[in-house]
Amino acid sequence: MAVSASKDTESWYSRGLGQIFDALEAEPGGLSTENATNRLSEYGPNRLPKVKPDTVWQIFLRQFKNPLIYILAVAAIVSFAIGEETDAGFIAAVLLVNALVGGIQEWRAERSSQALQQLIRTRATVIRDGETRDIDGEEVVPGDVVVLESGYRVPADIRLVSTHSLEIDESALTGESAPALKDEEWAGDDRAALGDRRNMAYAGTVVNRGRGRGLVVETGADTVVGRLAEDVTAVEGGQPPLVTRMERFTRIVGLVVLVAAAITALLGIFVQQYDAVEMFLFAVALAVSAIPEGLPVGITVALGVASRRMGGRCARVV
Numbered sequence: 001m002a003v004s005a006s007k008d009t010e011s012w013y014s015r016g017l018g019q020i021f022d023a024l025e026a027e028p029g030g031l032s033t034e035n036a037t038n039r040l041s042e043y044g045p046n047r048l049p050k051v052k053p054d055t056v057w058q059i060f061l062r063q064f065k066n067p068l069i070y071i072l073a074v075a076a077i078v079s080f081a082i083g084e085e086t087d088a089g090f091i092a093a094v095l096l097v098n099a100l101v102g103g104i105q106e107w108r109a110e111r112s113s114q115a116l117q118q119l120i121r122t123r124a125t126v127i128r129d130g131e132t133r134d135i136d137g138e139e140v141v142p143g144d145v146v147v148l149e150s151g152y153r154v155p156a157d158i159r160l161v162s163t164h165s166l167e168i169d170e171s172a173l174t175g176e177s178a179p180a181l182k183d184e185e186w187a188g189d190d191r192a193a194l195g196d197r198r199n200m201a202y203a204g205t206v207v208n209r210g211r212g213r214g215l216v217v218e219t220g221a222d223t224v225v226g227r228l229a230e231d232v233t234a235v236e237g238g239q240p241p242l243v244t245r246m247e248r249f250t251r252i253v254g255l256v257v258l259v260a261a262a263i264t265a266l267l268g269i270f271v272q273q274y275d276a277v278e279m280f281l282f283a284v285a286l287a288v289s290a291i292p293e294g295l296p297v298g299i300t301v302a303l304g305v306a307s308r309r310m311g312g313r314c315a316r317v318v
Contacts (some may be wrong), residue, residue: 156205
């Protein structure tokens with residue numbers, strides 16, 4: 001069974017209902033369970049595209065991407081090269097503990113994020129085999145007849161078939177604070193803006209009041225919000241302000257420490273006539289003691305503890 005559904009999500013609102021039912025091979029009484037299962041295999045789950053999570057090794061190696069860590073790593077290599085294995089081993093141990101603690105905290109944060117995604121999964125009320133059923137939102141397929149009521153989250157892009165004082169909050173897509181009043185009899189052309197399409201309900205929006213019924217025309221990545229998600233995931237995200245400030249701070253600290261260690265070593269060699277190797281080891285010790293190598297981990301641990309406490313108090317940000 002191959003449904004001849006158009007991938008042009010901009011045209012569903014300008015077609016007649018008869019054309020849409022024919023295009024989707026759907027019936028006002030809903031799909032059969034067998035038909036819905038076949039379509040789920042064909043179209044895939046009704047979920048938004050996601051970025052593949054980093055592996056444990058990627059998270060671990062990312063802990064070494066820090067200017068202060070670079071300085072300590074160079075100090076460890078040089079110390080080992082000149083025969084100071086004890087100092088090199090100590091610095092390497094600090095770097096390893098740093099990476100382990102930071103990696104564990106970040107891994108826990110990733111798992112918490114995935115758990116939150118499970119908590120906010122959408123449910124949908126559909127008509128299957130002539131009966132009203134409550135199913136997981138990921139099982140919704142094109143051609144399903146969906147029932148909408150106050151408080152429901154729209155599970156997919158839907159062409160409305162009937163409405164009763166139906167108002168939907170579309171601010172996430174349009175930016176309009178006022179809910180949009182829906183009307184299945186509204187007719188528009190191909191130039192109508194998304195916020196003006198009164199006979200459509202889009203995935204991710206929320207029903208403020210009233211009730212309605214509609215035919216699913218697009219699911220997953222083919223929905224309006226799905227295409228937005230694809231655009232977002234295709235672009236490398238920016239860094240949070242806290243991370244940006246931390247990187248700037250570490251660069252400044254690293255530069256100051258290097259300059260101070262270099263000046264100290266040069267003064268010891270040329271002014272006090274100390275041995276060059278001895279002054280180098282002194283400079284390394286100065287850098288190791290001055291660099292706050294535990295600062296990134298300290299911040300990560302503090303944020304991780306705070307997030308777990310918020311989770312324990314049922315705090316969520318959506």
